[in-house]
Amino acid sequence: EIELEESGGGLVQPGRSLRLSCTVSGFEFGDYAMTWVRQAPGKGLDWVGFIRRRSDGGTSEYAASVKGRFTISRDDSKSIAYLQMDSLKVEDTGLYYCSRFRLGSGTHFLDYWGRGALVTVSS
């Protein structure tokens, strides 16, 4: 059974940093790209970014709203994806989901999701 579990959420002050982890099981982590999506309270889904698998270069792409502040990385030996969030803003508050990211020909989508980790940015 495929499972993804986010951890590391919490309350943080504006301008500070927080790192989320996404631990997966049930599939070969190194064979897949991984992505993060967030959802502000009562709002819709908002894509954060993704990281390619190592064989595709292990590089990342980000939404404009987080580029330069957030960094996605991965540790294939531990089957963990990370989301490093720096210079946090109040508007970064929300539930952060990690997901397995399927890279198709000309399209990408999310096929398995975790339950999310809550991040609250407030003074």
Place this chain on the structure above:
Amino acid sequence: SYVLTQPPSVSVAPGKTAKITCGGNKIGDKSVHWYQQRPGQAPILVMSYDSDRPSGIPERFSGSNSKNTATLSISRVEAGDEADFYCQVWDRDNKILVFGGGTKLTVL
């Protein structure tokens, strides 16, 4: 960047067919994926590549995509289908993933 437009809400009586639309410029030239998010739960993939149902998704769910509108149809709607539904595409030019604003499906 690319914009996807969904109606905020759709209401349907039990047993009827619900149609949730997703509008975008020449969206028919893209692959559209759909997610269902029940209250208090994480989203799940219910349709990929316009009309492919993942394993475990009922046959009552179907999808289509043409010109400027993609549609997720749910036939014989049940109370358990109540949820928010999101469409999604990959904006290849800008290398970003785009979600629609979401549609709340209410079963009357």
